[in-house]
Amino acid sequence: MWDYTDKVLEFFYNPKNQGVLEDKGETGVKVAVGEVGSIACGDALRLHIKVDEDTNKILDARFQTFGCTSAIASSEALVELVKGKTLDEALNISNKDIAEYLGGLPQEKMHCSVMGQEALEAAISNYRGIPLAAHDDDDEGAIVCTCFAITEPKIRRIIEENKLTTAEEVTNFIKAGGGCGTCLATIDDIIIDIQRNSTYYTTSNKGNIDGKLSDKPLTPVQKIALIQKVLDEEIRPILIADGGDVELYDVDGDRVRVILQGACGSCSSSFATLKHAIEAKLQEHISHNLVVEAVNN
């Protein structure tokens, strides 16, 4: 049984905005529809918006949703949020706004809020008669999750927008990985790649100790990404300047195994390099518990 907020249950049992809006040919008013999902995949949402063509304000909206409690409640919340807003204001509504309006959604149901945001964007794009502008890369890249036909650009966007840190969270938000599961390793790789290059993850992690990111323990994926990042940014430049280098070989719990290369691998003070230049730096940035060992190349 999911732990739903009172608002979610209220919107599910008594949705006031379910239905369709028909274009009756009123002067200065236009109706547009945006559709996302598919009934075959379990959830589908069709959003109707009625727009004042002079002011670009959304005068009214309705939804038709095939889905669970969260999908219905997210659709209702979406309609409440968009009414009275201009199209540009509405485009600023994020899936997080929808979830917050409901007082929160179970993590496993966050994909319902994402579906709402995407239906809104689709409806506005249809109104304007232009292709989806904000996420037109989503359909362009390689498909990572064949079960749900979800591309790498879309997975990257959702991870970055929602600061996701595990493949499980990605599944909760967009279902990728929730079928056969063969794409989960690729999703992990994408998360690592984003964490390596993201300012958010860099600043959030830096200075935290004992394997903690804010109040949450680092996941194994986060820990590996952070170790690699500290190696690349704080340690390797110094070693390379001295004619050496280091490569991350393996991380097993708090045991970090590295390969010393170049001058570092052959010099008499390689043990000191290991302990003072590498281990001390990793302990300073990530966890006092880390122990660094060298393996042979």
Ligand code: FES
């Ligand atoms: S390929 Fe992603 S769940 Fe099957």
